[in-house]
Amino acid sequence: MKVYFGGCEYPKALTQLHDLDIKAIMFSYAAKPSAHVWQMAKDYSMDILLDSGAFSAWSRGKRISVQEYADYLTKWQPQKYFNLDVIGDSEGTARNQTYLESLGFLPIPVFHFGEPMTLLDELVRNYKVIGLGGTVGKPHTQRRAWLGKVYSLHPSVKFHGLGITNRTLLEAYPFYSVDSTWWLAKFKTKSPRVSMDQEIEREHRIKALLTMAGSGTLQYQVSLF
Helix, strand or coil, X not given: CEEEECCCCCHHHHHHHHHCCCXXXXXXXCCCCCHHHHHHHHHCCCEXXXXXXXXXXXXXXXXCCHHHHHHXXXXXXXXXXXXXXXXXXXXXXXXXXXXXHHCCCCCECEEECCCCHHHHHHHHHXXXXXXXXXXXXCCHHHHHHHHHHHHHHCCCCEEEECCCCCHHHHHHCCCCEEEECCCCHHHCCCCCCCCHHHXXXXXXXXHHHHHHCCCCCCCCCCCCC
């Protein structure tokens, strides 16, 4: 399993991951990393996965334009990126997927908690990697039951768990990849100054995530989708 480290829109966080030889990172369109941060990631040869930030925008009562998202993809050309999903609107999500594909993009589709499994069946027929979203904030029993159903229907599909780094869930289901900002926790800051205690705690959490992902070392190899 591969872990993408989110919250890397902050230069200090990105540098710390680089210093630990961590290559897999996730940027969020909602956070819009600066040109400097994008260049840092490319100079570091990072494996960049871009999240549309739809959930963050939705939780703040904002709406993201699919055309603006497409323009952003054109400008920065991340290696991998998710579709711009529309929270609570599977048809709107599908329209965005179709529109982005019509422009020549290859976004990773997202299947959400609560959507009909027939929709997942259709995605599985057409895509090699699928994001599983909408579980953040849901009770653990509901998340586990939903993931159990997903994997019982499609046990060999490559699923990316969006924001899923609960140890019990990672041990129960064979995710292809996941992402997390837990390693940053309360230490998210745009300030270039980060205390030694914060750096030590971050490194501890990075190691914990790698351990949960099945890596006993910080030598984390890049394996593209």
